[in-house]
Amino acid sequence: MTLRRAQRVTLALTLAVFAATWWRPLWPLEQALHGSLAVVGLSWLGAHARRWPTRDSDFALVCAFIAIHSIGARWLYSNVPYDAWFQALFDWSPTSAFGWRRNHFDRFIHILYGLTFMPLLCHHLRQRWPLNARQAFALAVLLIMASGLVYEWAEWGVALALSPEQAEAYNGQQGDIWDAHKDMLLAALGALALWPWLGRERQEARDG
Numbered sequence: 001m002t003l004r005r006a007q008r009v010t011l012a013l014t015l016a017v018f019a020a021t022w023w024r025p026l027w028p029l030e031q032a033l034h035g036s037l038a039v040v041g042l043s044w045l046g047a048h049a050r051r052w053p054t055r056d057s058d059f060a061l062v063c064a065f066i067a068i069h070s071i072g073a074r075w076l077y078s079n080v081p082y083d084a085w086f087q088a089l090f091d092w093s094p095t096s097a098f099g100w101r102r103n104h105f106d107r108f109i110h111i112l113y114g115l116t117f118m119p120l121l122c123h124h125l126r127q128r129w130p131l132n133a134r135q136a137f138a139l140a141v142l143l144i145m146a147s148g149l150v151y152e153w154a155e156w157g158v159a160l161a162l163s164p165e166q167a168e169a170y171n172g173q174q175g176d177i178w179d180a181h182k183d184m185l186l187a188a189l190g191a192l193a194l195w196p197w198l199g200r201e202r203q204e205a206r207d208g
Helices: 005-020 028-051 056-074 082-090 094-098 105-128 133-161 164-171 179-192 195-207
Strands: none
Touching: 005 028, 005 056, 028 056, 056 105, 082 094, 105 133, 105 179, 105 195, 133 164, 133 179, 133 195
16 A cells, blocks of 8 residues: 555655754754654654555644654754744743743643544554444553653663763753653643544544
């Protein structure tokens, strides 16, 4: 099975974003460690879509996550200058408005993970096994949570192999000892937040 035209275009745009983030990298080693996830993700997505019928919207959501993840990886998440971007575009500072004391781009990435992967996972689980919508949703949430845990373990393992300065830059905890726990929770909340939308989609499919 080959990728449909819309999927090929989406994949090409994602690869273009990934390549652009490597223009004069600021922290090459740490970015490479984070960016390797984008390579793995795109490889998996392409293989999945070639083997299983994948909706264009689900494909695009995962590609959007990988593109935004690549942008975050360039600045190691903790240094993404989103506040400066908001001030330049809208003359408004989210950091000042909400009284933030840390860079929250990593939090955004984790909640986005749950939001963007859920539709594809739910659809795929129902393709492979005779599950109803609730069963597929519950299993998809568990997959999001389990993969989030494995990621945090892997991140910890990589950090142990780096120097203390590189580990701090790579991990991006920003002094928060509960950083990993909050990241996993946000991914789960992002996944759970899609239940009303997925339920409405199921109802529309029945009505149609």
